[in-house]
Amino acid sequence: MKLNLRIWRQKNADTPGAMATYEVDGISSDMSFLEMLDTLNEDLILRGEEPVAFDHDCREGICGACSLVINGDAHGPERTTTCQLHMRSFRDGDTIDVEPWRASAFPVVKDLVVDRSAFDRIIQAGGYISAPTGSAPDAHATPVPKPDADSAFEHAECIGCGACVAACPNGSAMLFTSAKVNHLNVLPQGAPERETRVLDMVAAMDDEGFGGCTLTGECATACPKGIPLPSIAAMNKEWLRATRKVRR
Amino acid sequence: MALGTRTEEKKPSRTDRQPSVIRLFWRSTVGKKAVMAVSGLIMLGYLVAHMMGNLKIFFGADEFNAYGHWLRTMGEPVLHYSWALWLVRVVLLLAVVGHGVAAYQLSRRDIAARPDKYVHRKRRPSYATRTMRWGGIILALFIVWHLLDLTTLTVNENARPGHPYENVVATFSTWYGNVVYIVAMLAVGLHIRHGFWSAAQTLGMGNATRDRVLKTAADGLALLLTAGFLSVPVAVMTGVVS
Numbered sequence A: 001m002k003l004n005l006r007i008w009r010q011k012n013a014d015t016p017g018a019m020a021t022y023e024v025d026g027i028s029s030d031m032s033f034l035e036m037l038d039t040l041n042e043d044l045i046l047r048g049e050e051p052v053a054f055d056h057d058c059r060e061g062i063c064g065a066c067s068l069v070i071n072g073d074a075h076g077p078e079r080t081t082t083c084q085l086h087m088r089s090f091r092d093g094d095t096i097d098v099e100p101w102r103a104s105a106f107p108v109v110k111d112l113v114v115d116r117s118a119f120d121r122i123i124q125a126g127g128y129i130s131a132p133t134g135s136a137p138d139a140h141a142t143p144v145p146k147p148d149a150d151s152a153f154e155h156a157e158c159i160g161c162g163a164c165v166a167a168c169p170n171g172s173a174m175l176f177t178s179a180k181v182n183h184l185n186v187l188p189q190g191a192p193e194r195e196t197r198v199l200d201m202v203a204a205m206d207d208e209g210f211g212g213c214t215l216t217g218e219c220a221t222a223c224p225k226g227i228p229l230p231s232i233a234a235m236n237k238e239w240l241r242a243t244r245k246v247r248r
Numbered sequence B: 001m002a003l004g005t006r007t008e009e010k011k012p013s014r015t016d017r018q019p020s021v022i023r024l025f026w027r028s029t030v031g032k033k034a035v036m037a038v039s040g041l042i043m044l045g046y047l048v049a050h051m052m053g054n055l056k057i058f059f060g061a062d063e064f065n066a067y068g069h070w071l072r073t074m075g076e077p078v079l080h081y082s083w084a085l086w087l088v089r090v091v092l093l094l095a096v097v098g099h100g101v102a103a104y105q106l107s108r109r110d111i112a113a114r115p116d117k118y119v120h121r122k123r124r125p126s127y128a129t130r131t132m133r134w135g136g137i138i139l140a141l142f143i144v145w146h147l148l149d150l151t152t153l154t155v156n157e158n159a160r161p162g163h164p165y166e167n168v169v170a171t172f173s174t175w176y177g178n179v180v181y182i183v184a185m186l187a188v189g190l191h192i193r194h195g196f197w198s199a200a201q202t203l204g205m206g207n208a209t210r211d212r213v214l215k216t217a218a219d220g221l222a223l224l225l226t227a228g229f230l231s232v233p234v235a236v237m238t239g240v241v242s
């Protein structure tokens, strides 16, 4: 396959960027999108040009590092991570636009790499449980009802990629934050911080400058892990409950 | 998780500082949205009552005008003349102002959170958000017009105080009276269609199994209100009410 790529190039956070056009040839439909970019970068290096910077790590859809907006869609046309997107989703001769996540809380570091440490600070605000870290506890010591375990697992799937923020017209982090809050709040292990967790994580989310939720649902459509839109309503419910329960 | 992280000292937990409930709500995007949802539902409840009251116009001038008078005497003798009506007006004013200010502040924040657009534009995904914002502005302007038209009678040329039936007929006897009203009622319908379902999500009452029911209820409410409100100008235009 031969492709025309239009890629966002930006030297650093302080320099304005622009789309640049490249051609790549010899792309197999079995390659992943990132392997296609590797091919381009090899060409660029041989030509003495600066390779395109992009985030990636596991390349198997579990770490949440890869983060590209492809033809206007976060993670591209398939409902998966960019690293698990394959070139068979495109045709020979296609023009493909590749851009970084866009949100004021995710400033561009270079080219397609953005700083997502805002997510880490939301996690620091309450995305943990306090538990003694001695020997492993007996597996049956804390019974968890099956529906709660299923719900916790569903939300635990969030890999923190930020596609929800990138897709949201308000740059809102509600889907991510709701996944993290619900994951721990449904479990008995998360119960001691149930109220402070949701209040603190939502406050941290607001402090980072993410937008609010207008329920357009673009986040849940983009999410590679299928975190559903009603998770946001569930977090709202936890938040309202916490304002009544927390002692002041 | 995110690469290239810069970690900072953890600030004291926000709940350590114990803000008042009102500040907690107004400072938070989730809380402010809850204020919007509650004030929106208050206005929605009022609109249902208002629409049903308007339908009394089909039973003639005497009944409609008597109803208009009752609105002022309701609550008597416990309350003084007009007190109940003024109570409703104060609650509505608080709801409109709270709703509008929250909508403005949240919208400003949302736009600031996404300053750079994507070069590759898709069909605009924000249909609901945009109709809510434009619809809301239309509704705010309409509320002002409507008060000047049928409450203070400032812009209603042939109006007489104490004759609501005749004043309504006067309003819908002008082309602009009809146009303004019809546009506003379509805006109300669209606003409630997304708003009712949204409010359920905001207040944490939405879930996957209830979604269909909520969406159907929102559509039904929107249709009922718009049709009910529109029946009056249509009746005046076609001569059913004169």
Ligand code: HEM
Residues within 6 Å of the ligand: A212, A213, A214, A215, B033, B034, B036, B037, B039, B040, B041, B043, B044, B047, B096, B099, B100, B103, B104, B106, B107, B132, B133, B135, B136, B137, B139, B140, B191, B192, B194, B195, B196, B198, B199, B200, B202, B203
């Ligand atoms: C002053 C005029 C109004 C303005 C400027 C306005 C504006 C808005 C906006 C922008 C939203 C979406 C907010 C968001 O999603 O973040 C909204 C939601 C809503 N509006 Fe209004 N609106 C007005 C009047 C009304 C009226 C008359 C009603 C009564 C039926 C109403 C009911 C609602 C409801 C129920 C919601 C959903 C709240 C939520 O999402 O939780 N609004 N309004």
Ligand code: SF4
Residues within 6 Å of the ligand: A157, A158, A159, A160, A161, A162, A163, A164, A165, A175, A176, A179, A219, A222, A223, A224, A225, A226, A227
């Ligand atoms: S909710 Fe989905 S899109 Fe958002 S960070 Fe988690 S995995 Fe990524």
Ligand code: FES
Residues within 6 Å of the ligand: A055, A056, A057, A058, A059, A060, A061, A062, A063, A064, A065, A066, A081, A082, A083, A084
């Ligand atoms: S590189 Fe790890 S999820 Fe894509």
